[in-house]
Amino acid sequence: MRPLVAVPAAALAILVALACGAAFGETAIPLSTVAKTAANHLFGAGFAVDPIDAGIVWNYRLARAVVAACCGVALALSGVVLQALLRNALADPYVLGISAGASTGAVAVAILGVGGGLVSLSAGAFAGALTAFGTVALLARAAGSGASAVILAGIAGSQLFNALTSFIVARSANAEQARGIMFWLLGNLSGARWPDVTLALPVAVAGTLLCLFQTRALDAFTFGAESAASLGVPVRATQAVLIGTTALMTAVMVSLVGSIGFVGLVIPHGARFLVGSRHGRLVPVSAVTGAVFLIACDIASRMIVPKQVVPIGVVTALIGAPAFALILIRARRMT
Amino acid sequence: MSLAAENLGRDAGGRAILDGVSLVVTPGERLGIIGPNGSGKSTLLRLLAGIDRPSRGEVTLEGASMRRLTRRAIARRLAFVEQQAETAERLTVRDAVELGRTPHLDALRPFGPGDTAIVNAALARVDMSPLADRLWHTLSGGERQRAHIARALAQEPGVLLLDEPTNHLDIRHQIALLALIRRLPVTAVMALHDLNHASLYCDRVLLLRSGRVAALGPPAEVLTPATIRAVFGVEVAVHIDPEDGARSLLVKGHIPFEETQP
Ligand SMILES: Nc1ncnc2c1ncn2[C@@H]1O[C@H](COP(=O)(O)OP(=O)(O)OP(=O)(O)O)[C@@H](O)[C@H]1O
Ligand SMILES: [Mg+2]
Numbered sequence: 001m002r003p004l005v006a007v008p009a010a011a012l013a014i015l016v017a018l019a020c021g022a023a024f025g026e027t028a029i030p031l032s033t034v035a036k037t038a039a040n041h042l043f044g045a046g047f048a049v050d051p052i053d054a055g056i057v058w059n060y061r062l063a064r065a066v067v068a069a070c071c072g073v074a075l076a077l078s079g080v081v082l083q084a085l086l087r088n089a090l091a092d093p094y095v096l097g098i099s100a101g102a103s104t105g106a107v108a109v110a111i112l113g114v115g116g117g118l119v120s121l122s123a124g125a126f127a128g129a130l131t132a133f134g135t136v137a138l139l140a141r142a143a144g145s146g147a148s149a150v151i152l153a154g155i156a157g158s159q160l161f162n163a164l165t166s167f168i169v170a171r172s173a174n175a176e177q178a179r180g181i182m183f184w185l186l187g188n189l190s191g192a193r194w195p196d197v198t199l200a201l202p203v204a205v206a207g208t209l210l211c212l213f214q215t216r217a218l219d220a221f222t223f224g225a226e227s228a229a230s231l232g233v234p235v236r237a238t239q240a241v242l243i244g245t246t247a248l249m250t251a252v253m254v255s256l257v258g259s260i261g262f263v264g265l266v267i268p269h270g271a272r273f274l275v276g277s278r279h280g281r282l283v284p285v286s287a288v289t290g291a292v293f294l295i296a297c298d299i300a301s302r303m304i305v306p307k308q309v310v311p312i313g314v315v316t317a318l319i320g321a322p323a324f325a326l327i328l329i330r331a332r333r334m335t
Numbered sequence: 336m337s338l339a340a341e342n343l344g345r346d347a348g349g350r351a352i353l354d355g356v357s358l359v360v361t362p363g364e365r366l367g368i369i370g371p372n373g374s375g376k377s378t379l380l381r382l383l384a385g386i387d388r389p390s391r392g393e394v395t396l397e398g399a400s401m402r403r404l405t406r407r408a409i410a411r412r413l414a415f416v417e418q419q420a421e422t423a424e425r426l427t428v429r430d431a432v433e434l435g436r437t438p439h440l441d442a443l444r445p446f447g448p449g450d451t452a453i454v455n456a457a458l459a460r461v462d463m464s465p466l467a468d469r470l471w472h473t474l475s476g477g478e479r480q481r482a483h484i485a486r487a488l489a490q491e492p493g494v495l496l497l498d499e500p501t502n503h504l505d506i507r508h509q510i511a512l513l514a515l516i517r518r519l520p521v522t523a524v525m526a527l528h529d530l531n532h533a534s535l536y537c538d539r540v541l542l543l544r545s546g547r548v549a550a551l552g553p554p555a556e557v558l559t560p561a562t563i564r565a566v567f568g569v570e571v572a573v574h575i576d577p578e579d580g581a582r583s584l585l586v587k588g589h590i591p592f593e594e595t596q597p
Contacts (some may be wrong), residue, residue, distance in 0.1 A: 089423065213442065220437050223420040226386050230417075231490075232410025232438030277424040 010288040014069060017295040021065030022057045024299045026307070029053050029061075038062065059193065067192035068298040068312075069291035070200035071257055072267070074249035076290025077211050079264025080271075080282060081242050084218040088147050089327050092264030093129075093250040096150070097157030099259035101132020102251040103185055104161045104168070111172050111181070122199065125251035132161050133247055187260035187313025189298050196256050207249045208287050214242060215279035222277075260294070260313045262320020267293055269327055336397055336412060336493030336522050337362050338383060344391035345378055353378045353546040356392070360494075360522055367533035367554075368526045370543030371567055376526035377418055377498050379543065383524060384415035384496050396494070410438035413494040414487035418502070421479075422471060428482045429467045432457055435489030457488040460515055462508065476503035484512065488519075497525040501532065530571075531583045534558050542566060555582055564590075 022034040036047035037057040075093060082091035093099050105128020106121050108114045114124060139153035165185065169178050184191075211218075217238050220228040229235045253260070267290045268282065275281040294312075297319070301312045343356040353375040360366050368376045381387040383394055385401045394401040396412060414435070422431075435457065436450045458464045461481040466474070474482065480503045487495060495516065501509040509529075513536040516523050527533045533540045534554035542550040542557050544566050550557040563571050568590040574583050 087423070216437055216440060220434060222422050222424055222426065222431070222434065224422075226417065227420050227434075229386055229406055230384055230410060230415040231434060232405075232407035234406045272425065276430075277426050278430060 006284070010284065013288055014291050017292040018062065018065045018069065021068065021295045021299055022061040025056075025061060025302050027056070029057055033057065034062075063194045063197055064189050064192040064298065065295050066197050067200050067256060068189055068294045070197070070204035071189075071253045071260060072263060072290035072292070072294030073204045073287045074200075074207055074253045074290075075260060075263035075294075076267035076271075076286040077207055077283065078246040078250050079268045080279070080286050081211060081218065081246050082264070083268055084221050084279065085239055085242060086150055087221065087224065088150050089269070089330075090147070090151050090265070090324070091154075092262065093246065094259060094261035094264060095158075095324075096154040097132045097136050097161055098129045098247060098250050099254055099261065100158040100161035100165070101135075102126070102129040102247075102254035103259050104128045104165045105131070105251070106255045107165050107168050107181060111168055111177065120255075122252050122255040125255040126248055128161070129247040129251040129254070130244075132157055133243060135160070183311065184258040185313075186311035187258040187316070188309075188311050189257050189301075190309055192257060199252060200256055203249055203252045207245055208283075210241070210245050211279075211283045211287075214238065215283050218242075218279040218283070258311075258313065260316050262316050262324065263290060263294060265327065266316075266320050266323045269323065338413075338494050338522060338524065339395045340379075340383065340392065341395070342392035343379070343382055343389050343394065345382060345387065346390040347378075351390075351546055353382070354391075356543075356548055358541060358548075358551060360524055362493075362522055363520070364539065365517060365523045365525070365537045367537035367540040368524065368543060369528070369530065369533050369540055370549070374543040375546040376543060378546070380415070380496050380498050380524065380526055384413060385409050386415065407438050410490065412492055413496065414490040414492035415496045416483050416487045416498060416500060418498040420483060424471070426471050427468050428463055428471065428474070428478075428485075429454065429458070431471060431482050432463075432467075432485045432489050435486040438490060453491065454485075454489050457485040460488060461485045461512065477505060477508060480504060481508065481512075493521060495519070495521045495523045495525075497523065499526050499528060501527070501529065530558055530563070534582055534584065558584060568592075 019031055019034050023029050023031050033049055033053050034057050036045070036049050037054045039045035040047055040049065040054070041058055079092040082093065082096060083089060102125040105124040105126065108128070109119055109121050109124030136153045136157040139156060140150045143149040143153055169181050173181060217228070217233045220231040220233045225235050268286050271282055271286040271289055275285050297315045298312050301310045301315045304310055304315075338360040340356055340358050344351055344354040346352065356379060368379060370376055378387070382389050385394065385404070396404065396409065401409065432454050433446070433450070436446060436453065440446055440450070455464070458467050461484050463478070463481050463485055466478060471479070480500070484497070484500060497516070500512055500516070504512060509532070513532055516525070517536055537554060539552060540554050540557045541548060542562065549566055550562055560571050560573065563569055563584070570587040570589065571584040572587050574585050575581070576583070
């Protein structure tokens, strides 16, 4: 597809998804109301809308849908990057324990007060994410190379950091805090508001631009890091920048909405199925489908159980775990 | 394009796996590297390609130290075909060969029609055009090897480094490839196992033994029955073709390993 067609199509898909995210919920609000409210806020259009509906649409649902879209982009691209650099079909920030590390970092700041109030939740999550990736990478190296070593190390890392999180919560949080944190850990968008957008959106946009800039380098890793080097890619620097970006995107999203699993697995594989494995197409398509997918999952999380919100992480896991199994089976067939 | 090594060495596993290698590859020359398994052929090629850093000595490309060149600057002048490089991605032969254009492209110079022409020419040179749209994992070993060589050709290098390029190839593709490398306007350094290939298609050969240079010179001077007996433990006889004077080696027998090991 040409950019002339693809860019408007992508923008339209995201707009429609955002509108649906604002319209659907416990009480359905007509799309026309959503459009009027958005026009009032964005262009001062001055349409007459029911103030309660307008409040729900603008303050809750749209903010939430934008944060969901940003998370979708960030997690999907993290999956694309990790799969390319580690040359492992099962790599994703959740599977590799990066999300778990980010949770530990965020909880350490929120509950233990690490950093004495000077360190933000996201910064704590970023430190946790990098620590987790470092731990998992060292473990994978010690366990020998090979696809399964990385995944096993990821499982060990996830368990370790989840245990640390539970330990911190059990030791230091009161009952109410503990309940809130456990709910957040499963991935929860109900607290997302416009201030969260001001953090999520720039990170998602910057991450996407950086990945788009690196698509050729990502392609060059197809036959391994050495082959990338002989194609002129500065391997160490590229790995550092891209893994740093992945850790940052994951950390910011985890600090905002908790750890949402399997997006980085489902979306890149779906996108590969649609447009092949060249990153020039894979990166933009994964970003757009990731955004739309997570908005859809958020709508589902509000709708599948009446009067109840299911954590979005549960929804993505219900879709992601079978997808994980499928990829596992296909990966075995290919080798 | 000239490539040189000065007193090159590399340590691994607590010993020198390559030591004291000095050579100057002159522009347009074909240099064969031969030696028994584990003698350091791949190690030397990886150092010459700038993939590994030498523990001692230095490599220069057109007089410039490899250490001071960026990966991209190296890749524009030098292409390297590894002994084995695999992928599990679903990509086509053409996709793989297009990777060769990577060092010539950037944000301001995207992949264009000129690049497509270069890729097509590279595919044709190794007889892979009919398979251009096949998926990688459906290729045979020899077809994969030829695709890798096409990728290296698409890099349009001045220096081509090849680690056992005839591996997996049938006899016709072996000869076609060696003849192609001889025809191309490049400087080529290749690790070879077939002594006759080295003697027919290389201007000079470098014979390695246990990571050191055992001999370096024209094939007829290096590949003598005495040297081959000493390095490979194989008895050969020299045969000169009465028609064209081509020199080839006939294997007569070998020394059993039990007798050469202490
Ligand atoms: N990382 C390493 N640690 C220890 N030893 C190593 C390492 N890398 C290579 N070696 C050893 O260095 C020696 C040279 O290896 P190299 O791959 O260069 O041999 P080669 O001449 O290419 O052999 P072949 O004909 O089998 O391809 C071998 O004995 C190998 O076992
Ligand atoms: Mg070798």
